[in-house]
Amino acid sequence: MEVESEDEEDWDSNTKIVQVPAKTQKITGFHLMPTCLPEHKVKEEKPVLFNKLVKESLLEYFKVHWDDNSSFDNEYFEIITNPWKICVIKNLLEDDSILKDVRQEFYELDWNRRKLDLYNFHQSLDLKYLQLKNINHIYEFLKNDVMGVVSKLMNLELTHISATCSYYADTDYLLVHDDQQEDRVVAFVLYLSDIQDWCESWGGALQLFNCDNNYQPNTVERSISPKNNQLVLFPVSPISYHQVEEVTKKNFSRYSINGWFHGKIVPSSVTPTHKPRNESVINIKKT
Numbered sequence: 001m002e003v004e005s006e007d008e009e010d011w012d013s014n015t016k017i018v019q020v021p022a023k024t025q026k027i028t029g030f031h032l033m034p035t036c037l038p039e040h041k042v043k044e045e046k047p048v049l050f051n052k053l054v055k056e057s058l059l060e061y062f063k064v065h066w067d068d069n070s071s072f073d074n075e076y077f078e079i080i081t082n083p084w085k086i087c088v089i090k091n092l093l094e095d096d097s098i099l100k101d102v103r104q105e106f107y108e109l110d111w112n113r114r115k116l117d118l119y120n121f122h123q124s125l126d127l128k129y130l131q132l133k134n135i136n137h138i139y140e141f142l143k144n145d146v147m148g149v150v151s152k153l154m155n156l157e158l159t160h161i162s163a164t165c166s167y168y169a170d171t172d173y174l175l176v177h178d179d180q181q182e183d184r185v186v187a188f189v190l191y192l193s194d195i196q197d198w199c200e201s202w203g204g205a206l207q208l209f210n211c212d213n214n215y216q217p218n219t220v221e222r223s224i225s226p227k228n229n230q231l232v233l234f235p236v237s238p239i240s241y242h243q244v245e246e247v248t249k250k251n252f253s254r255y256s257i258n259g260w261f262h263g264k265i266v267p268s269s270v271t272p273t274h275k276p277r278n279e280s281v282i283n284i285k286k287t
């Protein structure tokens with residue numbers, strides 16, 4: 001049974017939200033994984049930050065490159081500066097087997113199908129409302145451990161978090177947007193993949209757009225593959241244009257926990273506000 005509902009706040013009022021109760025949903029590919037069958041017993045484990053990441057010297061290294069706006073890549077993280085500043089933490093959790101149990105809990109969630117011409121994917125309620133133990137642990141971990149580190153590394157005051165679980169099945173996508181809304185300061189995406197190496201040809205990349213002279217999204221400059229245990233972080237800005245490429249794989253869905261660290265909004269130093277175009281986009285002939 002799918003129930004249409006329009007009663008959630010944070011989303012575009014035109015969004016068609018179709019509620020898919022856990023009992024009736026079929027997560028593509030998810031149910032095919034031996035570790036994710038309903039009878040698989042979920043363990044309860046607390047996530048811990050990847051050991052090597054918390055070394056002071058590594059964090060200092062990160063900070064120097066981040067502040068300097070210089071790109072950097074090693075086995076632990078990558079700082080990308082083009083088309084805009086974003087970082088990829090290659091392994092967030094010391095023990096990535098926890099993510100298998102988190103994925104198993106995805107099976108028990110009631111999903112909302114978000115559907116509009118700009119997007120088509122499945123999303124849970126905010127993590128703070130979910131009663132599943134491993135998802136709760138990840139939520140606490142992002143809120144209590146990760147937010148503090150990100151705040152220090154990026155030199156931004158962060159006050160609270162909002163996050164949801166998402167999955168993109170075959171033909172799902174999210175078209176280009178900048179994430180700017182109210183007090184969102186840093187966007188994060190933690191990927192949970194069934195398989196270690198997500199294949200590029202399956203789509204589902206996080207694609208970063210550069211801008212034209214009017215600060216409108218122009219072309220894809222960089223694509224990031226949704227690898228298991230990888231965390232992507234970027235400051236939300238007027239040019240942080242990105243999209244989720246359409247998934248084109250039947251047997252595997254793209255899973256993630258994503259959201260924002262919120263804070264006090266300071267005027268962005270990244271770009272001026274959008275410039276109006278000189279010419280009309282549509283040529284309207286006067287009669």
Ligand SMILES: O=C(O)CCC(=O)C(=O)O
Binds near residue numbers: 179
């Ligand atoms: O899943 C991703 O890679 C990005 C998702 C996203 O951009 C969003 O939900 O706003």
Ligand SMILES: [Fe+2]
Binds near residue numbers: 177187
């Ligand atoms: Fe986004």
